[in-house]
Amino acid sequence: MNLNKSSVVDLPLVRQALGLGSPGRWPVWFMRQAGRYLPEYMALRSKMEFVELCRSPKDAAEVTLQPLRRFDLDAAIIFSDILIPCTALGQNLTFGKGHGPQLSPPVQSRDAFRRLRRPDVAAELGYVADALALTKSKLPPGKALIGFAGAPFTVGTYMIEGGSSKEFTATKSMVFRDPVLFADLMKLLRDVTIDYLIMQVKAGADALMLFDTWAGNLTPIDYARDVWPVTADLLATVREATGVPVTYFSGQGSDRILELGGNAQINSRKAFDVLSVDWRVRLSYAARLVKEAGLDVALQGNLDPQALIGPEEQVRASVRSILDEAREACDAGLIHGHIFNVGHGLLPHTPPEAVGWAIDEVRKHGANGPTR
Amino acid sequence: MNLNKSSVVDLPLVRQALGLGSPGRWPVWFMRQAGRYLPEYMALRSKMEFVELCRSPKDAAEVTLQPLRRFDLDAAIIFSDILIPCTALGQNLTFGKGHGPQLSPPVQSRDAFRRLRRPDVAAELGYVADALALTKSKLPPGKALIGFAGAPFTVGTYMIEGGSSKEFTATKSMVFRDPVLFADLMKLLRDVTIDYLIMQVKAGADALMLFDTWAGNLTPIDYARDVWPVTADLLATVREATGVPVTYFSGQGSDRILELGGNAQINSRKAFDVLSVDWRVRLSYAARLVKEAGLDVALQGNLDPQALIGPEEQVRASVRSILDEAREACDAGLIHGHIFNVGHGLLPHTPPEAVGWAIDEVRKHGANGPTR
Numbered sequence: 001m002n003l004n005k006s007s008v009v010d011l012p013l014v015r016q017a018l019g020l021g022s023p024g025r026w027p028v029w030f031m032r033q034a035g036r037y038l039p040e041y042m043a044l045r046s047k048m049e050f051v052e053l054c055r056s057p058k059d060a061a062e063v064t065l066q067p068l069r070r071f072d073l074d075a076a077i078i079f080s081d082i083l084i085p086c087t088a089l090g091q092n093l094t095f096g097k098g099h100g101p102q103l104s105p106p107v108q109s110r111d112a113f114r115r116l117r118r119p120d121v122a123a124e125l126g127y128v129a130d131a132l133a134l135t136k137s138k139l140p141p142g143k144a145l146i147g148f149a150g151a152p153f154t155v156g157t158y159m160i161e162g163g164s165s166k167e168f169t170a171t172k173s174m175v176f177r178d179p180v181l182f183a184d185l186m187k188l189l190r191d192v193t194i195d196y197l198i199m200q201v202k203a204g205a206d207a208l209m210l211f212d213t214w215a216g217n218l219t220p221i222d223y224a225r226d227v228w229p230v231t232a233d234l235l236a237t238v239r240e241a242t243g244v245p246v247t248y249f250s251g252q253g254s255d256r257i258l259e260l261g262g263n264a265q266i267n268s269r270k271a272f273d274v275l276s277v278d279w280r281v282r283l284s285y286a287a288r289l290v291k292e293a294g295l296d297v298a299l300q301g302n303l304d305p306q307a308l309i310g311p312e313e314q315v316r317a318s319v320r321s322i323l324d325e326a327r328e329a330c331d332a333g334l335i336h337g338h339i340f341n342v343g344h345g346l347l348p349h350t351p352p353e354a355v356g357w358a359i360d361e362v363r364k365h366g367a368n369g370p371t372r
Numbered sequence: 373m374n375l376n377k378s379s380v381v382d383l384p385l386v387r388q389a390l391g392l393g394s395p396g397r398w399p400v401w402f403m404r405q406a407g408r409y410l411p412e413y414m415a416l417r418s419k420m421e422f423v424e425l426c427r428s429p430k431d432a433a434e435v436t437l438q439p440l441r442r443f444d445l446d447a448a449i450i451f452s453d454i455l456i457p458c459t460a461l462g463q464n465l466t467f468g469k470g471h472g473p474q475l476s477p478p479v480q481s482r483d484a485f486r487r488l489r490r491p492d493v494a495a496e497l498g499y500v501a502d503a504l505a506l507t508k509s510k511l512p513p514g515k516a517l518i519g520f521a522g523a524p525f526t527v528g529t530y531m532i533e534g535g536s537s538k539e540f541t542a543t544k545s546m547v548f549r550d551p552v553l554f555a556d557l558m559k560l561l562r563d564v565t566i567d568y569l570i571m572q573v574k575a576g577a578d579a580l581m582l583f584d585t586w587a588g589n590l591t592p593i594d595y596a597r598d599v600w601p602v603t604a605d606l607l608a609t610v611r612e613a614t615g616v617p618v619t620y621f622s623g624q625g626s627d628r629i630l631e632l633g634g635n636a637q638i639n640s641r642k643a644f645d646v647l648s649v650d651w652r653v654r655l656s657y658a659a660r661l662v663k664e665a666g667l668d669v670a671l672q673g674n675l676d677p678q679a680l681i682g683p684e685e686q687v688r689a690s691v692r693s694i695l696d697e698a699r700e701a702c703d704a705g706l707i708h709g710h711i712f713n714v715g716h717g718l719l720p721h722t723p724p725e726a727v728g729w730a731i732d733e734v735r736k737h738g739a740n741g742p743t744r
Binding site: 172176177221279280 | 539540541544545548549588589590591592593594624625626627630651652653654657676678679681682683686693719721
């Protein structure tokens with residue numbers, strides 16, 4: 001592994017900022033903390049298309065840093081999109097008004113799969129590395145920089161469907177009718193994502209996150225058979241190669257958690273340090289499942305992003321409830337840390353001041369950190 | 373309670389057909405078993421609008437009976453839609469091409485709520501009773517007739533949003549910003565739904581099902597505080613008034629199950645006999661949660677409707693896996709019965725022959741019923 005270790009600066013600080021074992025400051029950041037709910041983002045975005053913004057290191061770095069100027073956050077997450085790597089695979093990516101991302105041509109046959117390229121990630125997605133390096137150079141001390149990618153299943157659904165989906169009919173057709181083709185696509189995405197995430201750490205990412213937003217739509221049995229082994233391999237490989245903390249987000253409730261520890265193939269390899277859970281599960285219950293699955297990890301989450309619509313006292317009460325459950329789970333030895341976050345990305349209508357209330361409540365109610 | 377008990381025919385048979393305690397035949401039916409995947413439905417539907425079909429007892433009964441002519445099913449579920457009662461409350465219901473149901477005007481203020489009517493259900497929704505009575509008169513012996521309604525939260529989301537929603541922003545705005553108005557809407561829907569379900573039993577329904585498809589989008593804490601008490605009251609009231617088996621479907625995974633037994637208000641009242649679970653959870657795991665929640669119930673479910681896209685052997689293997697898990701849960705005393713079903717409604721592209729394979733596999737592999 002050719003990783004330039006000197007670029008992985010201050011790992012103990014990063015680990016502490018992400019709540020991995022050290023008491024003290026309770027770490028907090030928000031999924032999609034850079035984005036449409038911020039007027040300063042909308043001002044910049046009005047001048048260029050979304051994909052163009054992702055491809056411009058200077059603008060992507062600027063947008064990444066915007067929320068840290070406004071809020072007392074512990075981490076920046078590089079501004080990008082989980083579908084950016086699909087462009088290097090040979091698909092065309094557009095974001096049409098009102099109908100979300102579109103990828104063409106869709107990959108629904110062996111022929112379409114054969115036309116995908118195994119890219120030289122550094123050459124074709126180097127602008128993401130440049131954005132990370134630029135962000136890193138401007139990041140205030142003590143703040144962690146998070147790199148990320150979409151997980152093979154979640155990215156695969158967009159590649160197969162040609163965009164967003166409600167029922168995942170084309171994806172499940174492939175899973176059930178052509179499992180060999182589906183497995184080949186998963187393996188290609190695993191390999192490209194390994195390269196992509198390692199590149200991000202080389203460029204300055206202090207931690208990594210893998211988003212498997214739609215994994216919850218498969219049955220736990222199909223997920224455990226067709227998706228988790230290749231995903232776990234990806235995560236463990238990246239974790240071993242880079243040495244940075246890795247977070248996995250499996251999306252949509254708790255039904256996946258027990259599967260995450262149960263794969264013989266990965267029993268001897270730790271796949272992730274932090275499990276990010278969405279708002280559909282009580283944090284205390286997720287912590288129990290994590291323990292039952294034999295996972296030795298921290299939890300991240302899980303405020304309902306819509307709870308930020310509410311009045312100040314309701315926002316603060318929701319935050320306190322999560323902090324209390326997290327501290328109890330830490331004290332009971334179920335998890336060994338907690339990162340406060342939302343259960344899914346912030347929404348365009350989120351009032352920025354509500355994000356401020358939530359962070360302030362983490363600072364006050366969580367003053368002594370998640371572990372006593 | 374003015375229920376004509378003589379219309380509740382053959383209750384032991386119904387209970388047996390629904391798997392409630394008696395060994396023998398393994399009960400099977402499918403959510404949305406009448407509908408667009410059947411050519412005979414499409415033929416009839418091509419002659420009239422969807423809402424018109426729901427309002428025509430003769431046609432609704434015909435459509436209800438169609439799948440029972442084709443397949444060896446144990447129950448018919450009356451053909452209708454969970455939003456039909458909203459028309460009696462004063463909203464206009466249309467199904468536009470490509471954008472799902474639309475209800476106008478949306479209920480997003482106290483004023484809009486005041487304009488809703490508390491309807492005389494028998495007078496305004498009598499066509500549903502007529503459809504049930506007509507279906508009952510034509511139903512082969514030994515088959516159960518199921519009536520249904522949407523749960524207050526799920527129906528409420530459509531009334532508040534004015535249609536389908538992805539993020540439920542208007543609904544959650546009301547939950548968080550005007551909880552008193554939200555509670556008033558839930559109570560109105562509880563009262564109307566109680567009348568509506570009792571009417572269906574009077575008309576011939578042998579069992580009832582309440583669909584809370586979107587309940588899983590709330591946090592378990594918000595659900596337990598704002599939604600489950602009023603829903604449990606509805607279910608228990610209908611169950612006590614009618615004496616027929618009641619099934620509750622809470623949608624989207626297992627994260628709700630532990631909340632269902634935990635409400636002091638309903639500790640002394642049984643809310644439902646059967647819990648219907650979707651495909652996102654392993655049946656064996658749902659059974660454990662049911663036991664932990666102190667629920668003395670049967671489970672229904674939970675084949676991924678998309679699994680019916682697959683080749684015959686894959687469909688049969690998926691069915692066997694569910695039957696095996698259900699039988700084990702019954703034998704372990706976690707649940708006291710199982711009704712084979714999908715985890716959500718059949719989809720328009722479902723191949724009818726796959727439904728046949730699934731039922732055949734239930735008959736073969738489940739030959740001795742769910743309990744030994």
